[in-house]
Amino acid sequence: MEMYADILIGFERALSFDALLFCFIGVTIGTFVGVLPGVGALAAVSLCLPMTYYLDPTVAMIMLAGIFYGAQYGSSTASILLNVPGTVTAAVTALDGYPMTQQGRAGLALFVTTICSFVGGSIAIILMMGFTPLIARAALSFSSAEYFLIMAFGLFLASTIGSGSQLKSLAMVALGLTLGLVGTDLNSGVSRFTFGQVELYDGISLVTIAMGLFGVAEILNSIVDDTSRKPATGKITFKSMLPSKAEWKVIVKPTLRGTAIGAVIGALPGSGATIATFIAYAVEKRQSKTPERFGKGALEGIAAPEAANNSAVQSAFVPTLSLGIPGDALMAFLLGAMMIHGVVPGPRFLIDQPQMFWGLVASFWIGNVLLLILNIPLIGVWVRMLSIPYNILFPAMLFFICIGVYSIEYQVFDIALVMIFGIVGLVMNRLAYPAAPLLLGFILGPMMEEHFKRALLMSRGSFSIFWERPISVVLLALLAGLLLLSARAIWKSQRAASPSSLSEPQMQSQTKDTQ
Amino acid sequence: MEPQENTEPGQRSGPWEYAVAAALFLLGLYVAFEGANVGVGTLRRMGPGFLPVAVGCGLALLALGILFELRSGGRPKLDAPVRPLVMVTLSLGTFAATVAPLGLVPATLLLAFIGAFAERAMTLRRAGLTAIGLAALGYVVFILGFKLPLDAFWG
Numbered sequence: 329m330e331m332y333a334d335i336l337i338g339f340e341r342a343l344s345f346d347a348l349l350f351c352f353i354g355v356t357i358g359t360f361v362g363v364l365p366g367v368g369a370l371a372a373v374s375l376c377l378p379m380t381y382y383l384d385p386t387v388a389m390i391m392l393a394g395i396f397y398g399a400q401y402g403s404s405t406a407s408i409l410l411n412v413p414g415t416v417t418a419a420v421t422a423l424d425g426y427p428m429t430q431q432g433r434a435g436l437a438l439f440v441t442t443i444c445s446f447v448g449g450s451i452a453i454i455l456m457m458g459f460t461p462l463i464a465r466a467a468l469s470f471s472s473a474e475y476f477l478i479m480a481f482g483l484f485l486a487s488t489i490g491s492g493s494q495l496k497s498l499a500m501v502a503l504g505l506t507l508g509l510v511g512t513d514l515n516s517g518v519s520r521f522t523f524g525q526v527e528l529y530d531g532i533s534l535v536t537i538a539m540g541l542f543g544v545a546e547i548l549n550s551i552v553d554d555t556s557r558k559p560a561t562g563k564i565t566f567k568s569m570l571p572s573k574a575e576w577k578v579i580v581k582p583t584l585r586g587t588a589i590g591a592v593i594g595a596l597p598g599s600g601a602t603i604a605t606f607i608a609y610a611v612e613k614r615q616s617k618t619p620e621r622f623g624k625g626a627l628e629g630i631a632a633p634e635a636a637n638n639s640a641v642q643s644a645f646v647p648t649l650s651l652g653i654p655g656d657a658l659m660a661f662l663l664g665a666m667m668i669h670g671v672v673p674g675p676r677f678l679i680d681q682p683q684m685f686w687g688l689v690a691s692f693w694i695g696n697v698l699l700l701i702l703n704i705p706l707i708g709v710w711v712r713m714l715s716i717p718y719n720i721l722f723p724a725m726l727f728f729i730c731i732g733v734y735s736i737e738y739q740v741f742d743i744a745l746v747m748i749f750g751i752v753g754l755v756m757n758r759l760a761y762p763a764a765p766l767l768l769g770f771i772l773g774p775m776m777e778e779h780f781k782r783a784l785l786m787s788r789g790s791f792s793i794f795w796e797r798p799i800s801v802v803l804l805a806l807l808a809g810l811l812l813l814s815a816r817a818i819w820k821s822q823r824a825a826s827p828s829s830l831s832e833p834q835m836q837s838q839t840k841d842t843q
Numbered sequence: 844m845e846p847q848e849n850t851e852p853g854q855r856s857g858p859w860e861y862a863v864a865a866a867l868f869l870l871g872l873y874v875a876f877e878g879a880n881v882g883v884g885t886l887r888r889m890g891p892g893f894l895p896v897a898v899g900c901g902l903a904l905l906a907l908g909i910l911f912e913l914r915s916g917g918r919p920k921l922d923a924p925v926r927p928l929v930m931v932t933l934s935l936g937t938f939a940a941t942v943a944p945l946g947l948v949p950a951t952l953l954l955a956f957i958g959a960f961a962e963r964a965m966t967l968r969r970a971g972l973t974a975i976g977l978a979a980l981g982y983v984v985f986i987l988g989f990k991l992p993l994d995a996f997w998g
Binding site: 379493495496498499502503505506509513515516518520521544547548549551718719720722723724726727729730731734735738740741743744746747750751754755758759760761773777781784785788789790791818821 | 859860863867870871874877878881882885886887888889890891892894895898899901902905906908909912915917918921922923924927928931932934935936938939942943951954955958959961962964965969970973974977981985989991992993
């Protein structure tokens, strides 16, 4: 029982004082930013990254991950009480959660979403404990050529699977790769694209890009003159939160279905929690004998998506920790944070740093239990948070962003850079250029370059190394298939787009369907 | 933030769409050109310019594709929130310009005070109080607490 011992080591690490403390801080910050509309999890994680520089890497990751899954818990609060989703994933919860508030059942909705989140998250953690070591072991035999192909595959899938123009997504990957080029080339010592700026010799920092594109741009998007948001509910008593026996019965199956959907979709690159929640909701609605209740306060309509979203969030760690390949922008950011802390991601991570991996997994359990406490008995605190006006909040966020980027390398230059990325992020958002592929390209780019060079060095410059081994042939075939598919999709949408009828992207019809 | 749907049925792409795609195209060309200047190397020993050339060409090609795609629809307008854009940019810029010469406290006061007016409904009193509160918080947390190498005031 080697794994059993590892799990014990993990809990020992996660239950130590510093790990517990920072896990608590992480999930609390996460719930906080999740509750508040207009403050995203990615912005929060990137704000906190500089503060973790002095922490032990394991503790740092525990805290950063805590913000991430904590935000998923918190995000349902605002969507249920205000019909303003705290994060994109919570938009689905608002469909049935807000009607429940209008019917005076807000307490019940909040309780059910928290319990379902907990169940979904917990089951996904168990799956993660089983699958991550298996995948990592299988990946140990990979050489640089296979790694390069897997990364290319993941990057391509992650950037083309979403809604919107695939060309724009891919262009953002290329832009991310370009930004990753800035700085001194490690192999030759030549500085690339630094324009003689000393501040750029070390490259652009991940935090600067993430805070600009996700933090500042989000603020610019969220400032609206209407400040009249008030929670629609009075007092939420503990009694009003508890479901009746019949209500318990209603939520069991949707929760389990949602968990399964979330776990599978969350582990795939590019899809992530958002798509998982939409699909879980759609499946419940189709399953139901009374689909007309959906959108009017159906319990299943909040149980399934919340379970899906939390299970997806946990299972997204599987490819990230076993292969070093992140599925979405947040995972990419956590991966980047690991690298900043000197941890090399990839299948060797589990072997080289078992106490870190298992400590992180154990902290997920602890974090989920803490979140249960934070979100049920203390829900009143978060409801009160909702009345903080945004016009006090956003100047504070601007300040934290400035200090955050400054503290990376003590360069004022980075503050100017974050301002520029904020404007770029806003323009991208308005013209439907997605920001997530950019971040993925930026983080994966240098790793891909390294593997590509190493593969060709091993083969003495011959490309045949990319199709010499069965695994790489399969990967190459998958990649080619994906390329063909997306070329076909672009071609079709162009044909359909000719003057009279413009085709809607698939995702849009999906979401329409669920409303 | 999730990417929104790209093509809005029946909407013609506006000048911003074309301008951004064209800018990406030019950026791609520039990156590729600069990469070629620092040395592409050979496949066996790749130079520092190899990846820039590859990425730059890719970016330029994708941008051409986008330009082509835009003919069948896109965003007609940029629809940028002008006031927040101007005030937030100004507030961040002011902070960057003043934090070294004037110190953290004055820079924070300026940042918060200017930034707060990104919202039209902001009052002088509220902006002032927010700024003072943040400056105090920043002083305690970041100078006394985290000991950032910044002066609280000039001098």
